[in-house]
Amino acid sequence: MANNTEVKNLLDAGVHFGHLTRKWDPNMAPYIYMERNGIHIINLYKTKAKLDEANEALRKIAASGRKILFVATKKQAKDIVAQHAGDANMPYITERWPGGMLTNFVTIRKAVKKMALVDRMKKDGRYETLSKKERLQVDRMRAKLEKNLGSIVDMTRMPAALFIVDTVREHIAVKEALKLGIPIFAMADTNANPRDIDYVIPSNDDASKSIDIIVNSAAQAIKAGLEDRKNEKNNEAAKSEKEAKAEKPAKAKKEAVKAEEEE
Template sequence: MAVEVKELLEAGVHFGHLTRKWDPNMAPYVYMERNGIHIINLYKTAAKIEEAGAALAKIAASGRKILFVATKKQAKDIVAEKAGEINMPYITERWPGGMLTNFVTIRKAVKKMASIDRMKKDGTFMTLSKKERLQVDRLRAKLEKNLGSITDMTRLPGALFVVDIKREHIAIKEAQKLNIPIFAMVDTNSDPRQVDYVIPANDDASKSIDKILTHVASAVSGGLAERKAEKDASASAKEAPKAKAAPAKKAVAEEEE
């Protein structure tokens, strides 16, 4: 899926922040200033989307998960939808402190959800008092809200994709500590040096977020398809010798007759 500068322009990806709010490290990605607002160079954005997409496709093809992070109102629903379509984990509620650096504890919380579900299936839940059942239900709802979207993430992710690195600074710091590659939409008010794969873009408008995430999800989907094709080819290769062996046995049997 090629990235067209025209479609980025129509989605308002080029609108940066007020010039007085800018981070000078974003200078290489700024095209010009207009009416006190920095305009992002969309040719560079398009190139960076392609670069990030290729790297994300490789990570997906290797079988590792990509964790999407966006807790701001404009991005939450878009990220949940796009990440959900490609079966990738995401955080759109408050970032749980230690989500990466204390992953074992987070996994315990996820397992707690599963144990509550088992209690409901095997009837144990109904042996509790009304008050206890209410407390368990509340705990389950809270865990589902904060961690329900990462139940399939059984190990640390292969990469992080972030919308608004200023807002998600805790997630960024945790990923940096663990050397997890960081991909992000970076606006003109942020420091791109914190990110491994920078996509210079307006991270405040839902149209802009949707456009970037569509390209990113498409790249990840391509990586997943490649992985599936390799698995299928490997399975077929294993079955082929068996199929050849069967007629050979039949021929031997006929000769003996």
């Protein structure tokens, strides 16, 4: 599962390559192993420890039935995050962060509902009553909303946490999460400020292989949490069924005794 990601796998994926030393954030010093050819090298043993810690927390959130919103708008991360987050049945933002996504969540939900409205119009025939120009405008609006917000259509309430790739780039998402007290899980390169992150995963957030191995690990942890939730529900259902079956003979016996007493 998620926690089986070894240091060797991280090394092979280039997770240890940081930014140029002149671009570093001094707060990342505890996670830096050394400097080589003007580039900071991340301590992968600390990366693994932090990844395991983050995965355990992600698993618990998923097991509770809450959503984790993935955020990654940089080119090399978009498709990777969309794939893994989608596989884990979690919402994600990969186009651009809509301002107020969290702090003005009600308005964002209204925009998402517009897509559902257009879909209903096409089903009940109202769409056909529109003029050609109006249909074109509606289709354009629907396509734009689908591109930017289609991946969060099932997120009916605020996410329990954010998983961010590159907090420097996604600084608006970080600010909104901090303002609302929403926990942040993030891949943090050597130019990031880890003090803003609840679960920091020191790692190369520029290379696709590095992004893939970390995000995949997180997604697997979430899947494990969802499986835990499913198993717990099945166990509760089985327990309830067993108790119901046990109650039937006892109830019948009680009724028989009562009938005898009445006679």
